[in-house]
Amino acid sequence: MRHCYFDHNATTPLSPEALETLSVCLAEVYGNASSIHHFGQAAKQRLEQARRQVAALLHARPPEIVFVSGGTEADNLALLGVARPCAGKHVITTTIEHPAVLQACAQIEQEGGRVTYVPVGASGVVDPAAVADALRPETVLISVMHVNNELGTAQPIEQIGRLARQAGVLLHADGVQAAGKLETDVERLGVDLYSVSAHKLNGPKGVGALYVRKGTPLRRQMHGGRHERERRAGTENVPGAAALGRVCEWFQQHGAEEAARVAALRDRLEQGILRRVPAVTVNGDRARRTPNTTNLCFAGIEGEAMVIALDLRGFAVSSGAACSSGSVEPSHVLTAIGLRREQARSSLRFSLGRGNTVEQVDALIEAVAEAAAHLRRLSVEAPTHA
Amino acid sequence: MPDRPIAVAMSGGVDSSTVAALLVRQGQRVVGLTMQLWNQRRLPQLQTGESSGRCCSLDDVYDARWVAGQLGIPYYVVNFEADFEEQVVRPFVSEYLSGRTPIPCTLCNNFIKFDRFLEMADSVGAEKVATGHYARIRFDQVSGRYQLLRGVDTAKDQTYFLWGLTQPQLARTLFPLGELKKSEVRRLAAELGIPIADKPDSQEICFVPNGDYAAFLDAYLAEQGVARDAATGEIVDRSGAVLGTHQGVHHFTVGQRRGLGIARGEPLYVIATEPARQRVVVGRGEELLRPSLVAGQVNWASWPPLTRPERAQVQIRNKHVAAWATLHPTEDPTRVQVAFDEPQRAVTPGQAAVFYVGDLVAGGGWIEA
Numbered sequence: 001m002r003h004c005y006f007d008h009n010a011t012t013p014l015s016p017e018a019l020e021t022l023s024v025c026l027a028e029v030y031g032n033a034s035s036i037h038h039f040g041q042a043a044k045q046r047l048e049q050a051r052r053q054v055a056a057l058l059h060a061r062p063p064e065i066v067f068v069s070g071g072t073e074a075d076n077l078a079l080l081g082v083a084r085p086c087a088g089k090h091v092i093t094t095t096i097e098h099p100a101v102l103q104a105c106a107q108i109e110q111e112g113g114r115v116t117y118v119p120v121g122a123s124g125v126v127d128p129a130a131v132a133d134a135l136r137p138e139t140v141l142i143s144v145m146h147v148n149n150e151l152g153t154a155q156p157i158e159q160i161g162r163l164a165r166q167a168g169v170l171l172h173a174d175g176v177q178a179a180g181k182l183e184t185d186v187e188r189l190g191v192d193l194y195s196v197s198a199h200k201l202n203g204p205k206g207v208g209a210l211y212v213r214k215g216t217p218l219r220r221q222m223h224g225g226r227h228e229r230e231r232r233a234g235t236e237n238v239p240g241a242a243a244l245g246r247v248c249e250w251f252q253q254h255g256a257e258e259a260a261r262v263a264a265l266r267d268r269l270e271q272g273i274l275r276r277v278p279a280v281t282v283n284g285d286r287a288r289r290t291p292n293t294t295n296l297c298f299a300g301i302e303g304e305a306m307v308i309a310l311d312l313r314g315f316a317v318s319s320g321a322a323c324s325s326g327s328v329e330p331s332h333v334l335t336a337i338g339l340r341r342e343q344a345r346s347s348l349r350f351s352l353g354r355g356n357t358v359e360q361v362d363a364l365i366e367a368v369a370e371a372a373a374h375l376r377r378l379s380v381e382a383p384t385h386a
Numbered sequence: 387m388p389d390r391p392i393a394v395a396m397s398g399g400v401d402s403s404t405v406a407a408l409l410v411r412q413g414q415r416v417v418g419l420t421m422q423l424w425n426q427r428r429l430p431q432l433q434t435g436e437s438s439g440r441c442c443s444l445d446d447v448y449d450a451r452w453v454a455g456q457l458g459i460p461y462y463v464v465n466f467e468a469d470f471e472e473q474v475v476r477p478f479v480s481e482y483l484s485g486r487t488p489i490p491c492t493l494c495n496n497f498i499k500f501d502r503f504l505e506m507a508d509s510v511g512a513e514k515v516a517t518g519h520y521a522r523i524r525f526d527q528v529s530g531r532y533q534l535l536r537g538v539d540t541a542k543d544q545t546y547f548l549w550g551l552t553q554p555q556l557a558r559t560l561f562p563l564g565e566l567k568k569s570e571v572r573r574l575a576a577e578l579g580i581p582i583a584d585k586p587d588s589q590e591i592c593f594v595p596n597g598d599y600a601a602f603l604d605a606y607l608a609e610q611g612v613a614r615d616a617a618t619g620e621i622v623d624r625s626g627a628v629l630g631t632h633q634g635v636h637h638f639t640v641g642q643r644r645g646l647g648i649a650r651g652e653p654l655y656v657i658a659t660e661p662a663r664q665r666v667v668v669g670r671g672e673e674l675l676r677p678s679l680v681a682g683q684v685n686w687a688s689w690p691p692l693t694r695p696e697r698a699q700v701q702i703r704n705k706h707v708a709a710w711a712t713l714h715p716t717e718d719p720t721r722v723q724v725a726f727d728e729p730q731r732a733v734t735p736g737q738a739a740v741f742y743v744g745d746l747v748a749g750g751g752w753i754e755a
Contacts, residue, residue, distance in 0.1 A: 305509040308462050312417070312510055378508045 001314045004360045008200075008353030009149050009177060009293060010318060015202035015354065021246040022204060025239035033236045034227065043238045050238075050245025054209050057248040058194060059185040066210045066231045067241045071176040074195035074210040075100040075143075077232065078172040079108065081218040082141045082193070086113030090139040092169075094118045094126050094155075095336040096148050101174055102332075105143075114138075124153035124284030124337045132163050141170045146178035146189075150333040150349055151284035152293025154182060161190020170216060176200055176208075180251035181259055181290045192216045198244040201251060202354055207240030262352050263291035265361050269350060270294045272365035277372045283334060283347055292352040295334075297343050301375050306348055309371040315364050318349050391415040392560065393507035393515045395499060396454065396461070398446030400575050400585055401518030403453040405562050407578040409516060410457050417510050418454040418461040420447055421503060423470040423494070424593040429605040432595045453580060462510075466502050473497035475593060475606070482603055485661035486736025487639045489547065490591055496550040504558060514560055519544045522564035522745075523556050526688075532556035533688040534747040539567040546704050549740045549750030550685050600637045619664030621648060624657070629668065635659045638666050641674060641732030655732075675729035681722045681739040681751030689741075689748040691719060698741040698748055700724050702733055708742050722751060 005013065014022075025046060031039030033047045048062065055062040068074050079101065083089050086108045093105055095117045105115045116134040120126050126144060142164050147154050157173050164171040172193035178184060179196045186194055194211035198204055212218055212231065224233030251258070274280055279299040298306060303319030310317055330344030339347070350364075394406045396418045409416050447463055454461030474493045481488035499517065507515045520537030521544055532553055537543040551559070563571055590597040617634030630648045632638065637645065642656040646668060657674055658667040679702070686692070692715045699708035709730055714723040724739055733753060740750035 302509075304464060305506065308464075308510055311462075312460060374511070375509055378505065 003314050003316065004364065005316050005355060006350050006352060006360075006364060007316045007318050009152075009349065009351035011199045011205065012202045012353050013355060014204060015247060015250065017246050017250055018198075018203045018243040022239050022243045025242045029238055029242070033238055034225065043236070046242050047236055047238050050241040053245030053249045053252075054196065055211075057179065057184060057252045058196070058211050059187055060194075060211050061214065063229065064186075064211055064214055066212055066228045067236060067244075068208050068210055068232055069206055069237075070199070070208040071098070071174070071195050071197035072100040074176075074197070074208050075172075075174055076104050077210050077218070077221050078193040078195060078212075079104040079141065079143055080221050081231075082170055082172070082216075083108045083113055084111070084219055084221075086111035088112070088138060089141075090114045090116070090136050092116045092118060092131060092134045092139060092142045094120055094144055096120050096124065096126075096151075096333045097143070097145050098149060098174055098176070101143055101145070120336055122284075122338050123288070124148055124151040124333075125288055126155050126160075128156050128159040128163060131160050132167075135163075135167050135169065139167070139169050141172060143172040143174070145174040145176075146184075146194075147175075147182065147290045148284070148333060149177045150331055151295050151337070152177070152290040152351070153284045154178070154288050154290060157189045157191060164192075165190055177290060177293075180248070180255050181292060183256075186211055186213070193218075196244075196248075198240065198247060201244070201247040203243045203247040204240055207237055207244050209241075209244060258354065259291045262354075262356070265356055265358065266292055266294055266350075266352050268358070269352070269361045269365060270296070272362070273368050276365060276369040280372075283339065284337065293349065295347055295349045297339070297347045298372055299343075299346060300379060301346050301372060303345050303348055305375055306371060309375060310364075310367055313367040313371065315367050318351075319345075319347065389415055390511055390513045391417045393417050393419055393503070393510055393512035395503055395515065395517045396420050396450040397518070398449035398453075399518065400580065401520075401563055401571060403450070403518075403580045404571050404575045404578065405516050405518045406453065406457055406459065407580055408562050408574070409560075410459060411578065416457070416459045417512060418450065418457075418459050419503070419506060419510070420450045420461075420463045421498065422447070422463050422465045422467060423498065424475070425467060426593075429602070429609060431605050431608075432598075432601060449585070456579065464506050466498055469502050470494070470498055479603060479606055481736050482599065482636050483661065485635055485659040487734050488736045489738055490593075491547040492550055492738060495547055500551055500555045500559065504555065507558075514558055516560040516562055518563055519548065519561050520563055520568075521545045521548050521561045521747075523559060523561055529690070531688060531690070535564070536742070536745040536747070537561075537564045542568045545742075545747045546701055546738065546740050549687050549738060549747055551687050552685065556687070600634065603636055617664065619666065621646060621666045621668055624667060624669050624673065629654075632666050635661045635664055635666055640734040671731075674731045676726075676731075676733040677729045678723060678725045679733045679739060680716075680754045681724060682720060682754045684720050684722050684749055684751035686749035687747050692722060696748075698743055700726070701740045701742060702730060702753065703737055706730075708740075713741060720751075721754075 029043050029046050031043040033043040051062040051065045054065045083091055091108055093101055109115050118126055118130045118134055144155050144160055146157055161171050170192045173191045174195045176195055176197045180201045192213040197208040220231050222233045227233050281297045283295040283297055307319045330341045334344035334347055392409055392414050394416055396402045396406055406416055406418055451461055474490045478488050478490045520539055520542040522535040524533050526533050536545050594602045619632055620628050621630040621632050622628055638656045638659050640656055643653055646654055654668045655671055655674055656666055657669045696713050698713050700711045701708040709726055711724045711726045716723055735753050737753050738750050739753050741748040
């Protein structure tokens with residue numbers, strides 16, 4: 001059976017460019033970028049080229065880019081690096097953030113800091129006024145994701161950036177789901193910190209970057225050597241960073257065109273499903289979304305059963321956020337935007353990317369219609385189940 | 387749908403892994419499903435660091451996934467934790483608090499493994515489900531009914547927990563291990579290259595660590611924020627004379643001899659618990675003997691419903707040797723009066739009375755107070 005991938009917000013396939021860069025660097029650029037000799041210099045050159053490429057995508061300056069191990073580390077470094085020592089400090093975030101941000105916030109609270117979690121309405125878009133209302137004299141940081149991973153909704157970072165600047169508060173945006181998909185200009189957005197992950201951009205797992213605006217006070221969270229301008233210790237992952245740089249360059253060159261192509265596919269998928277399957281609703285604001293994501297609620301259908309039914313038909317999608325094994329606690333994002341538990345459990349996320357085609361989308365619509373009809377027929381046949 | 391798959395309930399143990407491997411070898415399309423029933427990280431006060439032999443641990447899921455990978459079959463973990471708590475754990479707790487000694491495995495079979503799991507099988511397009519139970523199912527042309535029989539390996543036979551299966555459930559279920567002995571299953575597992583062929587059998591009730599019901603009850607009630615009344619009470623004999631005190635009736639079950647803390651010339655046994663009065667009644671061994679019992683919520687797995695008295699061998703505990711009795715219908719068709727030929731020891735409310743004729747499981751019910 002042919003398997004088609006519609007779960008690009010979980011991770012993406014490695015692009016040919018990234019694979020080439022990775023394998024060349026792994027094979028040839030093995031020096032330690034801190035070494036003085038020829039081999040070290042070659043690694044350093046490659047690392048700095050990557051830094052320029054990442055900076056270019058974000059409209060930042062190369063020294064403002066810190067390479068880290070991925071989105072989670074970038075978020076942890078941003079939040080803990082600003083808030084520590086936490087006693088007496090206040091941080092504002094939202095209820096729909098990624099666990100990397102929410103758990104870092106929990107740690108800040110553990111260490112004596114205070115955190116306000118601004119609620120988000122049914123649109124899945126935070127209201128900047130609510131963020132402004134949460135400001136206190138002791139607020140040091142606002143952290144709001146640029147694009148939500150489950151809904152794809154884009155947050156009003158520019159407006160929040162303006163109010164943060166007025167209040168003299170730093171702004172971090174988790175840009176893991178936004179970079180490459182939306183125009184990402186750290187100046188226009190007004191962010192001081194911005195997280196990026198390679199594997200959401202057809203790069204490898206295990207590498208990411210944090211943009212740190214020049215002059216931003218940030219304590220390092222990984223202790224050791226003086227790498228990354230003393231902001232992140234550890235021998236640099238040159239192949240990973242190079243691959244991240246390479247995919248950033250690809251998105252800088254082709255991102256707009258690819259976003260338009262993927263948006264057309266996403267709209268075709270969404271409209272096709274809405275036309276073919278009764279009682280389906282779109283979660284979150286349809287107008288303010290990243291181009292690749294749609295989150296749909298199939299009334300009366302268990303999302304878990306639907307994911308399995310689609311997988312057996314050769315289509316990979318997800319319900320809620322990806323988990324190792326265990327809980328089907330309904331997604332905190334979907335309940336945060338006001339869905340009831342059963343609605344949240346009936347929701348599926350379709351996230352598209354570079355490999356998807358019109359033919360795949362049309363086949364997926366067919367499979368969704370079939371699976372939904374099958375599952376709904378079962379629940380009609382067995383109405384007496386307690 | 388041609389060539390419909392068989393859904394195999396995979397626990398990560400040797401038995402269900404062997405079932406999956408056998409069916410794959412027969413050329414069947416197989417989908418492996420692991421039911422996540424209980425979060426073993428709940429109730430941290432019960433954690434002992436020793437998690438082997440308990441279901442639903444991450445290790446078991448890891449093993450099941452590994453086996454599925456070796457077999458090259460699609461595999462999913464499905465989460466039934468909410469149903470399990472509702473249908474199995476809560477009734478277990480409330481039964482215990484009512485002074486009965488419940489069997490959660492039967493509830494789990496009735497409401498989870500052969501109900502929710504069948505629904506999940508439907509949703510993956512499977513007609514049949516297969517499990518690693520030691521029991522047999524056959525279709526009887528004469529009566530037109532499916533029949534449930536003891537597994538060939540009588541030491542591993544699990545029909546004492548399966549009497550609640552209904553005809554529609556039996557019609558869709560395969561027990562491929564019912565014709566095999568455990569030693570054969572282990573050999574087969576090794577031959578099929580199942581990497582966990584040496585894994586020890588699971589023991590006891592899956593969600594109760596080390597078989598310590600009382601500790602589980604205390605931890606669960608504490609987690610639920612249920613304040614317990616002072617549970618201490620008196621230990622009395624049949625005449626009501628006080629012989630000692632106890633720390634809660636849920637620590638005791640009918641037939642229990644140890645842990646009474648009373649020194650007497652002759653051995654004493656629990657003959658009844660009275661939760662309403664927080665009393666534990668003890669007596670001599672022969673006071674445990676009962677000539678009859680009433681079974682309620684009866685299910686006729688293989689037989690049609692009883693219309694006249696019938697002879698059967700009745701088993702009243704997992705390890706009990708089924709004893710000859712006459713089954714008498716009562717006015718209530720869901721209740722059966724069981725009159726033993728010889729009085730039986732420790733007839734325990736909350737346990738099951740399962741009616742056998744040889745290997746055939748005619749039916750069964752819950753022993754009433």
